[in-house]
Structures are given as C-alpha cells and as structure tokens.
Amino acid sequence: MSKNPPKNYISTTNACKLCTPLGASLAFKGIEGAVPYLHGSQGCATYMRRYIISHFNEPIDIASSSLSEKHAVYGGGPNLKLGLQNVTRKYQPKLIGIATTCLTETIGDDVPGLLKEYEKEFPGVKPLLVPVSTPSYNGTHMEGFHDAVASTVNALAKAECKATHGVNILPGLVSPADIRYIKEITTDFGLPATILPDISDTMDGPVTKTYEKIPAGGTPLADIETMPANKASIEYGHTMSDQSGGRILQEQFEVKNYRQAMPMGIVATDLFLATLTEIGGTSIPEKYRAERGRLVDSYVDGHKYISGKTAIIYGEEDLVVGLSAFLAEIGVIPILCASGGKSGKFAGEIEKATGDILASQPQVFEGMDFFDIEKLCEELQPDLIIGHSKGAPLARKLNIPIIRVGFPIHDRLGGQRILHLGYRGAQYLFDLVVNAVIAKKQDDSPVGYSYM
Amino acid sequence: MELLKERQDQIHRTGEEPFALVCNKDSLAGAVSQRACVFCGSRVVLYPIADALHLVHGPIGCAVYTWDIRGALSSGPELHRLSFSTDLQELDVIFGGEKKLTAALLELIERHKPKAAFVYATCIVGIIGDDMEAVCRAVEKETGIPVIPVQSEGFKGNKRAGYTAACNAMGRLIGTGYTADISPYSINILGDFNLAGEIWMIREYFQRMGVEVVANVTGDGRVADIKRAHGAALNVVQCSGSTMDLANLMEKEYGVPSIRVSYFGVEDMAQALYDVAAHFDDPAIMDKAKELVAEELQILLPKLEFYKKGLAGKKAAIYVGGSFKAFSLVKAFRLLDMEVVMVGSQTGTEEEYRELAEITDPGTIIVDDTNPLELTSFLEEKEVDIFVGGVKERPIAYKLGVGFCDHNHERKEALAGFSGMLNFAEEVYRSVMSPVWRFT
Numbered sequence: 001m002s003k004n005p006p007k008n009y010i011s012t013t014n015a016c017k018l019c020t021p022l023g024a025s026l027a028f029k030g031i032e033g034a035v036p037y038l039h040g041s042q043g044c045a046t047y048m049r050r051y052i053i054s055h056f057n058e059p060i061d062i063a064s065s066s067l068s069e070k071h072a073v074y075g076g077g078p079n080l081k082l083g084l085q086n087v088t089r090k091y092q093p094k095l096i097g098i099a100t101t102c103l104t105e106t107i108g109d110d111v112p113g114l115l116k117e118y119e120k121e122f123p124g125v126k127p128l129l130v131p132v133s134t135p136s137y138n139g140t141h142m143e144g145f146h147d148a149v150a151s152t153v154n155a156l157a158k159a160e161c162k163a164t165h166g167v168n169i170l171p172g173l174v175s176p177a178d179i180r181y182i183k184e185i186t187t188d189f190g191l192p193a194t195i196l197p198d199i200s201d202t203m204d205g206p207v208t209k210t211y212e213k214i215p216a217g218g219t220p221l222a223d224i225e226t227m228p229a230n231k232a233s234i235e236y237g238h239t240m241s242d243q244s245g246g247r248i249l250q251e252q253f254e255v256k257n258y259r260q261a262m263p264m265g266i267v268a269t270d271l272f273l274a275t276l277t278e279i280g281g282t283s284i285p286e287k288y289r290a291e292r293g294r295l296v297d298s299y300v301d302g303h304k305y306i307s308g309k310t311a312i313i314y315g316e317e318d319l320v321v322g323l324s325a326f327l328a329e330i331g332v333i334p335i336l337c338a339s340g341g342k343s344g345k346f347a348g349e350i351e352k353a354t355g356d357i358l359a360s361q362p363q364v365f366e367g368m369d370f371f372d373i374e375k376l377c378e379e380l381q382p383d384l385i386i387g388h389s390k391g392a393p394l395a396r397k398l399n400i401p402i403i404r405v406g407f408p409i410h411d412r413l414g415g416q417r418i419l420h421l422g423y424r425g426a427q428y429l430f431d432l433v434v435n436a437v438i439a440k441k442q443d444d445s446p447v448g449y450s451y452m
Numbered sequence: 453m454e455l456l457k458e459r460q461d462q463i464h465r466t467g468e469e470p471f472a473l474v475c476n477k478d479s480l481a482g483a484v485s486q487r488a489c490v491f492c493g494s495r496v497v498l499y500p501i502a503d504a505l506h507l508v509h510g511p512i513g514c515a516v517y518t519w520d521i522r523g524a525l526s527s528g529p530e531l532h533r534l535s536f537s538t539d540l541q542e543l544d545v546i547f548g549g550e551k552k553l554t555a556a557l558l559e560l561i562e563r564h565k566p567k568a569a570f571v572y573a574t575c576i577v578g579i580i581g582d583d584m585e586a587v588c589r590a591v592e593k594e595t596g597i598p599v600i601p602v603q604s605e606g607f608k609g610n611k612r613a614g615y616t617a618a619c620n621a622m623g624r625l626i627g628t629g630y631t632a633d634i635s636p637y638s639i640n641i642l643g644d645f646n647l648a649g650e651i652w653m654i655r656e657y658f659q660r661m662g663v664e665v666v667a668n669v670t671g672d673g674r675v676a677d678i679k680r681a682h683g684a685a686l687n688v689v690q691c692s693g694s695t696m697d698l699a700n701l702m703e704k705e706y707g708v709p710s711i712r713v714s715y716f717g718v719e720d721m722a723q724a725l726y727d728v729a730a731h732f733d734d735p736a737i738m739d740k741a742k743e744l745v746a747e748e749l750q751i752l753l754p755k756l757e758f759y760k761k762g763l764a765g766k767k768a769a770i771y772v773g774g775s776f777k778a779f780s781l782v783k784a785f786r787l788l789d790m791e792v793v794m795v796g797s798q799t800g801t802e803e804e805y806r807e808l809a810e811i812t813d814p815g816t817i818i819v820d821d822t823n824p825l826e827l828t829s830f831l832e833e834k835e836v837d838i839f840v841g842g843v844k845e846r847p848i849a850y851k852l853g854v855g856f857c858d859h860n861h862e863r864k865e866a867l868a869g870f871s872g873m874l875n876f877a878e879e880v881y882r883s884v885m886s887p888v889w890r891f892t
Contacts, residue, residue, distance in 0.1 A: 011556035012512065012539035019513030041575055041607040042479050043489025047517035050843050059847040061824050066479040069608050072579065083482030086456055090483070090825055102511045103575040103607060106545060136511040137540050137576070207892045209853050211828035390519075393533075 014370035014390070016314055017340025019136035022048045023144030024099035025062050026173065030197020031152060032218035033094030033127075035087055037063040039080050039111060040101030055408040055415045056176075056203045059211070063087045063096075067103060076104050077114045084118060088127060091213045094221055095128040097148060105135035128221070130155045140341050142316050145173050146240040149196060152224060153245040159253060161226040166192035167279050168233035168255065170245045172262070172318060173407060176204035177419040185273070185422060188287060191280040194223040194230060196245060204416040228253030232279045234272070236262045237318030238352075239343035261353055262318055265326030265426050266295065268353075272422070291423040298427060299330055302434040305452070307331040309383040309437060314338040314373055314391060315406045317346045317366070319420075323386060323405065324362070325353035326426060332433065333358065335380050338368040370394060384436060389415075401436040405429070453829040456483060462821060464805065467814035473805045475820040478610060484823040486771070486844050487798045491574055492518070493614020494604035496861060497694045498570050498621065499532055500524035500645050501673040505566035507536045509553050509584065510574025514606070515539075522861040523647045526672050531564055540576065550582050557591045557599065567675035568598040570621060578605030598675070600624050611773075612693055612799050619697035622669065622678055626702060629676060631683025637732050638664040640684045640708075642699055643691030644715065646671025647861065650868040654715055657725060657869065661740045663732070669695055682706040686731050688713055688724070693774045693799050715868035716780035716876075718749065718787055748870035756788070759877035762885050764789035766837040771819075771827065771845055772859055775800030775808060781840060781859070782811060788877055793834035796822050824848050838884050853892030855883035 025036035025048055038045045045064035052060045065083040067076045080098075087096060100111055111131045119126070132151040134144045149170060169182060179200035186193035201217025227233070233255050235246030246257040263272035269292075273284050310333045313320045317339045324334045337350050347364040354361070363376065374394050377385070385395045385402040389409045395402035409415030419425040438452060455463070458480050464473040479485035491508075495518050498506065508515035519535030526532065538556045540549050553571070561569060569591070573584055584601035592599040602621045604614050639658065644651045651671035658665055666684040667677035687699040687710035699710035711731060713724035722745045729738040768785045770778050775797035782792050795808055796819035808818050817830050827848055831839060839849040842860035849856040857879050859867065867876045 009559060010538075010552060011507070011560050012515070012537045013560075014519060014535050015512050015516045015537065015539065017512060018516055019511060022513070037482070041489050042485055042487055042610070043492050043606045044513065045484070046486065046488040046844070047492070047513070051517050053843055053847055057847055057850070059824060059851060061484045063482050063484050064479075066481045066483075066485065067607050068478050072575075072607050079481040082480075086480065086482030087484075090456065101575070102513075102540075102545075103579065106576050106579045135542070135545075136513045137545050138542050140512075205851075207853055208851055209892065210832070211824065211848060211851055213825060393520075 009371070012369045015340055016338065016369050016373065016390070018051070018141035020134035020139050020141060020144030020147070021099040021101050021136060022051065023141030023173065024097065024132050024134045024148035026052065026141075026199065027145045027148035027152075027197045028097030028099075029060060029202050030199040030218050031095055031097065031224070032220045033214055034218060035061065035063055035091050035093040035096050035214060037065070037083065037087060037096050037098045038101055039065045039076060039098055039109065040067060040103045042066040044101050051408065054410045057413070058203050058205060058416070060203070061091070061213075072103065072107055075107065076109045077117070080109070080111070080114055081118050081121070084129070085122065093127045093214060095130060097152070098129060098131045099134045099144065099148065100132070101134070102136045105133065128155065140316075142173065142240070142318070142341060146244055149245040150243055150248055152196070153227065153248050156221065156224040157227050157249065157253065158225045159228060161229040164192065164226060164229045164231075165280070166194060166230040167276065168227050168230045168246070168249060169193050169195045170233060170235040171195060172236050172240075173316065174236070174262070174421060175418050176200040176416045178421045178425065181419060181422055181424060185288070186276065188285045189276045189280055190282055191276060194227055195219060196224060196227070228255055230255060232256040232258060234258045234260060234275060236260060238321070238349045239317040239341065239345045261325060261349070262322035263421050264322035264429075265329045266292065266423070267329055268322065268325055269422050269426065288423065291427075295423045295427050295430070298430055302430065303331055305434050305437050308333065310335045310380070311384040311386050312336040312338070312373070312377055312380065312382045314368070314387040317341040317343055317349070319406050321346070321349045321353050322420070324350050326429060327386070328354040328357040330430060330433065332384065334362040335382055336373070336376050337362050337364045338373050339366055340368060342366045384433065401440045403429070403432050403436055453825065455826070456480065459483065459826070462819065463826070464809060464818045466809050466812045466816040466818060471806055471809050473802065473818060473820060475800055475802055475805060476612065479821055484825070485821055486823060487821060488611055489606035490609050490611065490614040490617065491572060491604040491606045493611035493694070494572060494602045494618040494621070495614070496522065497615055497618035498602065498670060500526070500670045501570075501675065501678070502526035502532045503529045503567045503674050504531065505536065505560055505564055505569040506532060506572070507538065507557060507560060507569060508572045508574060509538045509549065509582070510540055510576050512537055512539045514572075514574045522645060523863055524645045524671055525649050527652070531566055536560055545576060545580055548580055548582055549577065550587050553582065553584070553587050554591060557587070558594070561591070561595045561597065566597065568600065568625065570600050570602050572602045573605045575606040578608060598625060610799065615694045616697050619695060619701060622698055623701050625675065625678045627682050627706065629680030629683070631680045634666055634680070634683040635664040636685055637662060637734070637737065638666050638684045639686045639688045639728060640667045640669055640681045641665055641671075642669045642687050642689040642695040642710070644668070644671045644868070645861070648864055648866040650715070650866045650872065653866060653869040653871065657744060658728065660744050661725065661729060661737050663728060663737065669698065682708060684708060686711065686728065688728055690714055691774055691776060693776070712776070714776060714780040716777060716872070717784035718752065718870065718873050719783050720780045721869055721873070752870045752874055755874055756877055759881045760789050762881055763877070766790050766884055767793045767834060769794035769831060769834065769836045769839045771796045771822065771839070771841045773798050773842070775804040777859070778808060779811070782808070784873060784876060787873070788880070792816060793836060794819070794830045796820060828852065838880055853889055855880070855886070855889070857883060
C-alpha cells in the first residue's frame with residue numbers, strides 16, 4: 001500500500017470542499033429570525049442558494065449586496081447599506097448575518113466600520129448585525145461555518161446573565177435529523193440545551209401553505225445571549241481554530257468547554273453521554289441504555305459481513321474523524337481518509353480516534369480533491385466509499401458501493417434526514433454499511449440468493 | 453404585499469395601459485434576486501462544449517458550484533463535466549495568480565489533451581488584475597491549442613454580460629476551421645444545450661429535411677465544429693439572450709444570416725422547421741418539413757388528449773432565465789387548455805416583455821428579475837396549480853403546496869421537440885394531479 005501523498009498538483013479538479021461564505025450562510029440559517037447576507041456580487045448568493053436547496057429541498061433566502069463594477073471601484077459600502085435596509089423592510093429579521101466574499105475582502109471594504117456608520121446613519125430599531133470575515137480564498141466552508149458561530153457568540157453573549165443549569169452544544173455542520181436527536185437526548189437527560197446553530201426546523205420545515213419569509217426555528221437569540229450562564233459547552237470536532245464559539249465562551253466567560261469528536265459510533269457516543277451526565281449530575285436514562293444494547297446486538301448480528309472490509313472516507317475533517325472511529329469499531333478498515341480542509345490536525349485526530357483498534361493507520365491527506373481521491377481509490381480498491389454525493393461519479397466508475405452521508409447529498413432525496421449521531425445514528429449507518437456490502441455481493445453473484 | 457419602491461416598475465399586468473416595464477438593470481441590493489452573475493452567464497453557455505477544458509480562475513467556490521451543473525449530454529468526450537479551478541489562495545491574491553494559472557493550464561492540458569481551453573475570470577481576477585490575455589497567449593503558443601480567456605468577472609454586469617463574454621470567446625474560434633465541404637443547405641444550431649439529449653432530437657429533424665448541421669452551439673458541442681461554423685448558410689438561434697451576440701458577430705464578420713426560433717411546444721417547433729425550410733427556398737426541403745410535422749403531430753396529438761382532459765382550466769405560472777422560452781411555454785400551456793397567470797424571467801428584454809403582454813390574457817402578471825417574496829405573493833394571489841421554473845423556484849412552489857415542472861439546466865426530461873411536448877404534458881400532469889396535494 002502506498003504511503004506517499006499524492007503528487008502535488010497546481011490545479012484543483014472536482015474539489016472536496018466549498019467556499020467559506022457558504023458555511024457562514026448555513027450557520028446563520030440556524031439562528032432565530034436571521035437572514036444570511038453576502039456582501040459581494042449577486043452570483044455568490046444565488047449559487048449558494050442553489051447548492052443548498054439541492055440538498056435540503058427547502059427554500060433558503062440569502063440576500064446579497066449585488067455589487068457591480070462601480071462598487072468594486074468605489075467601494076461596496078452604499079450597496080451594503082441599501083441592501084440592509086431592503087432586507088430589513090422586506091423580511092423584518094431579528095438578525096442579519098453578514099458574510100464577506102472574496103470580492104469585498106479584496107477591494108478592502110471594512111464591513112465592521114461600515115456597519116457602525118449604518119447604525120449612525122439610520123437610527124431606530126434595527127436587527128442585530130453580525131459580520132463575519134469569510135474570504136473564499138482562505139479555508140473551506142467549515143471555517144466559514146465555525147467563524148460565523150464564533151462571531152455570533154462574540155456579538156450576542158452577555159456577561160451579566162444569571163446562572164442556569166443548561167448546556168451549550170456547538171455541533172458544527174450536522175443534519176437537521178441529528179439536531180433533533182441531540183435535542184431529544186438533552187431533554188431526556190433533563191439538561192436544557194442551547195444548540196448553536198440549530199437548523200433542525202429552518203432547513204427541514206413542514207409544508208406551510210404560506211411562504212414563511214424566515215422559517216420558524218433556529219437558536220433563540222435570548223438563549224445565545226445567556227450562553228455564558230450555562231454550566232458548560234460541548235463542541236463537536238477538534239480541527240477548527242482556537243477562536244471557536246466554545247473557546248470564546250470559555251475564555252471570556254469561564255464556561256468550561258468540552259471539545260469532543262462528533263458522537264459517531266458507540267465509543268464517541270458513550271463519551272458524549274458521559275459528559276452530559278457529568279455536566280448535569282444525572283445518570284443515563286434507561287432509553288439510551290436500551291438503544292445502546294440494541295446497537296451492540298446488531299453489531300454482533302452483522303459483524304461477519306463487514307469484518308475486514310476496507311473503506312475510503314472523504315469530506316469535512318471532523319466528519320471523517322467521526323466516521324473513521326465508527327468504521328473502526330465495527331470492523332471496517334478505513335484505508336484512506338481525505339479532506340479538502342487543511343487544519344494540520346487531521347491525521348493526528350484520526351489516529352486518536354482509531355489508534356486503539358486499527359493495526360495500522362490509514363493514509364490521511366488534507367487538501368485533497370476528487371482527482372487525487374480517484375487516483376488513490378483506483379490503487380487501493382476499497383470495498384466501500386463513504387462520503388457525500390460528490391463521490392458518486394467515482395463510485396460508479398469504479399463499481400464500488402457508496403454510502404451517502406454528510407453534505408451535500410444532491411442525487412438522492414432526504415439528505416436533511418440522514419441521522420449520523422448517537423446510538424441511533426450509528427444504528428442507521430451500521431445497517432446501511434452492512435446492507436451495502438450484502439447488496440454488492442448479491443448483485444455480483446450469479447445466484448439470486450434469498451437469505452443472507 | 454408591499455413592493456420595494458425600486459421594484460415596482462419591473463412588474464406589469466397585462467391590460468394595464470400604457471405598457472411599461474423596466475428591465476436589464478442591475479439587481480437591487482437586498483432583494484434576494486433569483487439571478488446569478490456574469491461568470492454564471494458565461495459558464496452556462498460554454499459549459500456543454502465537451503472536448504474543451506473549462507478552467508475557472510479564482511477561489512474554489514465559483515468552480516465547485518458549477519461542477520456538473522447542467523444536464524448537457526455529450527455523445528463523446530465528457531471533459532465538460534469536470535470542475536477545474538486554480539483554487540486561488542490568500543498568497544495568490546496578494547502576489548497575483550498568473551504563475552499559478554500558467555502552471556495549472558499546462559498541467560491540465562498535458563493531462564486531458566483538450567481541443568481548446570477556456571479560462572474564466574472570476575470577481576477576484578478582475579480586482580487583482582491578472583493579465584489573462586497574456587497568460588493565455590503564452591500557453592497557446594506553448595501547447596498549440598486555442599487558449600481563450602473569458603472575461604466573466606462576476607460583478608461586471610449581470611448574466612447577460614456573461615452571455616456576451618461567452619460569445620466573444622467563441623468568436624475567437626470561429627473562422628479558423630475548414631469549410632469547403634459544407635453543404636449550401638446547412639445551419640448551425642445556436643442556443644440549445646442538449647439538456648436530456650434535446651439537440652439530438654432537433655438535429656434529427658433537420659437531417660430528415662435534408663439540412664446539414666455544422667456546429668452545435670453549444671449542446672454536445674465540439675471545438676472543431678465551432679471553428680468551421682462560419683461555413684454554415686444560416687444560424688438558427690434559440691434562447692433569446694445567450695447566443696444572439698454570436699449570431700450578430702457572425703453576420704457582421706462572415707455574412708451568415710440568422711433566424712430566431714424556439715423548439716418548445718408544438719407551434720414553435722413546427723414554425724422553427726418551416727422557417728429554416730423557407731430560408732433555403734427549396735420546395736423539397738419545405739415538403740419534407742411539412743411531412744415531418746404532420747407525421748410527428750399524428751403521433752403526438754392523440755396522446756395529448758388524455759393530459760388535456762385532466763389539466764384543462766388549471767392555472768400556470770412561469771419564471772425562467774430568458775423570456776424567449778416563456779413565449780413557447782405560454783403557447784404550450786394553451787395547447788393543454790391551461791391558463792397562464794404569471795410569466796417572468798431573469799434576463800428578458802423590453803421588446804420581449806412587450807410581446808408577452810400582447811399574447812397573454814388580461815391580468816397576467818409579467819415580471820422581470822423577481823425574488824422569492826414577490827413570487828410567493830403572485831402564486832398565492834393567482835391560486836396557481838403549477839409553477840414552471842428552476843431549482844431555486846422549486847421549494848417556493850412546494851412550500852405553498854403548488855405543483856412544479858422543472859425547466860432548468862439540470863433537468864433529466866427532454867422537453868423540446870414534439871416528443872418533448874408530450875414529456876412536458878406528462879410532467880405537468882404528474883405534478884398537478886398527484887394525490888399528495890390532499891395533505892398540504
């Protein structure tokens with residue numbers, strides 16, 4: 001097996017990452033009454049809306065300052081302010097999350113300064129304005145996502161709030177189904193939780209018969225303000241920067257921050273639930289012992305079909321870390337972990353998550369695109385490909401089953417309902433993995449056998 | 453619903469006098485336009501040229517959001533379905549991206565052996581001032597294939613400006629190929645993108661009439677064909693905005709005349725064939741066109757009856773990229789005995805909107821460059837049964853419990869031509885008549 005990183009190409013082909021403002025827009029969509037607003041040219045907002053809609057099948061209104069040539073020369077300030085007025089009038093948002101783009105970062109618009117001017121020029125009641133710097137030439141959508149969360153915490157969290165018994169959960173980019181499940185868990189644990197952001201209703205809403213300008217749901221602003229009063233924060237993922245929402249709460253307000261891998265599989269979920277009991281001082285409800293028991297039972301039932309099978313995993317670094325831990329514990333061997341992200345921490349986290357099970361570490365590469373992944377995949381001939389739908393062409397070409405997880409899922413229905421986290425998410429993923437292997441064997445077999 | 457002041461003059465209701473509708477202006481900041489940008493306009497037009505390298509020069513977003521974005525099929529190479537980017541990083545922005553662009557081009561041309569390369573400028577390239585012309589010229593010299601810059605900086609206008617940039621880029625290829633063996637009865641197909649294989653159907657119609665198709669611009673397009681497109685006797689232009697500039701350029705430089713057509717709906721499809729036949733002034737070609745239309749209608753019309761019965765009287769709303777397509781859709785709905793109550797586009801011209809006002813029923817809403825909130829109020833006011841649009845319009849319809857027909861770039865159903873009309877009726881029927889609306 002090759003241990004050499006792929007040749008360092010200059011060009012990128014079929015990227016395995018998205019740009020920073022997209023992540024920021026998704027994060028802002030998880031805040032109550034918020035409208036994401038991109039300070040840049042019109043195309044950015046429209047492209048990202050289209051990209052996000054194709055996953056969630058939900059409307060997503062992202063405003064834009066729609067800059068044209070003269071703004072690029074003389075500065076985008078006037079259009080930024082005009083756009084803020086129009087969004088305020090039409091949407092009556094409680095918060096506008098303003099993400100910059102490569103255009104406005106490069107022409108040097110000082111967005112925080114412009115917003116101060118705007119506050120002065122237009123007195124009266126206005127939505128909260130939360131700016132975040134997201135030049136798309138720096139980082140991936142995950143940096144944009146985490147930075148938007150951090151900016152929101154920075155802007156809203158207040159020192160003078162009364163102590164509560166709750167917990168802050170900063171889950172990163174997970175599915176609406178995941179967030180609904182986290183809410184169920186924390187409720188069952190008797191722990192009031194502030195989940196930031198919360199896209200469970202805003203990006204997976206019911207048919208309404210009327211167009212909700214801003215869909216109901218999202219993390220309540222009042223709850224974000226009182227995050228400093230909660231007992232602790234749990235932040236999923238290890239690869240984000242030090243200036244994360246959880247770290248800010250810890251440094252500025254002394255809220256203890258638990259950075260944990262995404263709770264995928266039994267080991268990581270055990271840790272998550274143990275942390276909840278530690279914070280809340282309660283014990284694990286029977287329901288979860290039962291869920292875990294059934295999960296272990298299914299692991300046993302299915303283990304022979306998948307034991308020793310190999311997989312390549314790609315996507316956001318923290319998601320891949322979570323998946324690699326899950327796969328390792330069910331006996332599937334990750335042989336390549338790839339991401340378009342470049343945190344510098346990826347390989348170390350994979351080792352931490354899998355080191356006690358895997359005999360040897362997979363190849364782990366940052367800054368990968370699907371050209372690189374395909375080359376390695378051809379060489380490694382894995383049994384499974386696991387990641388979002390952009391790996392589907394590769395899976396088809398190489399005739400290897402793909403398990404679709406994460407974001408985006410553009411070629412199947414229901415990306416927003418994929419459950420990744422907790423025992424229940426592990427159960428869902430486990431059944432998918434086992435059945436993918438069985439289906440492949442069945443498809444390749446001349447015998448249409450009817451028992452496993 | 454209260455309209456934003458700046459938006460009021462971009463909406464007209466048929467029957468109101470005088471006709472007044474402002475269009476082709478920059479999108480209003482904060483209005484959540486459904487439009488994209490200059491880059492998008494260029495990218496979608498050139499995208500289907502399947503044996504060219506399409507390299508997006510900029511940070512990763514622009515390339516990744518246009519990866520395999522169109523359902524534009526190729527009968528051969530599929531290089532167009534890959535997403536290439538220079539993926540500019542902060543240091544490139546500071547020190548300039550020319551070196552990286554040169555290296556990326558050389559690397560990709562070596563790897564994929566394309567017949568030509570298009571290099572798309574994004575917003576940031578326009579700001580940092582990379583000399584794409586010079587880079588392309590140097591790489592062209594070194595590799596021996598045409599390397600063509602597309603001046604599609606996102607902020608330099610709207611999607612229409614992107615169409616122009618794409619046409620200018622193709623203009624550089626045209627005139628460089630061999631044309632002596634081209635039939636006098638020959639055309640180029642402009643403005644069809646071979647979504648779900650539509651251009652194959654259209655080409656077959658023309659072949660049945662005895663007309664040679666020289667170049668597809670750009671559906672299932674090939675560099676070599678485009679190089680010799682100037683040898684065709686006529687440009688047949690569909691899609692009002694995207695390739696008209698190229699037709700004009702070819703008329704000016706090579707004396708190739710053009711006609712405008714649409715392949716959607718029975719009337720317009722038949723008219724397109726008749727117009728081409730009439731241009732050649734050859735009774736044999738006209739006879740074949742008539743024969744073809746008669747044959748196709750004989751198959752189609754009885755099949756449509758079933759759908760008409762279910763759909764008669766239902767109300768339709770249309771919001772598409774270019775308004776020329778909207779004409780055909782209005783007629784297609786009429787053929788199904790349906791009523792069009794709203795029609796709009798991202799990039800229509802005043803003349804087109806004026807014509808729409810002439811052919812639609814009184815009270816029909818005509819709108820330029822609209823947004824989700826306006827669309828919602830129109831759909832509610834007019835109690836629409838089916839909305840025709842693209843990906844961004846779909847969830848708006850669905851949230852309101854309104855049926856939807858995908859008439860976008862990525863659709864998998866052929867809607868052009870005679871059999872396309874049947875598919876269209878079927879798709880509209882499947883959505884409008886679905887039992888799921890009982891629960892919404």
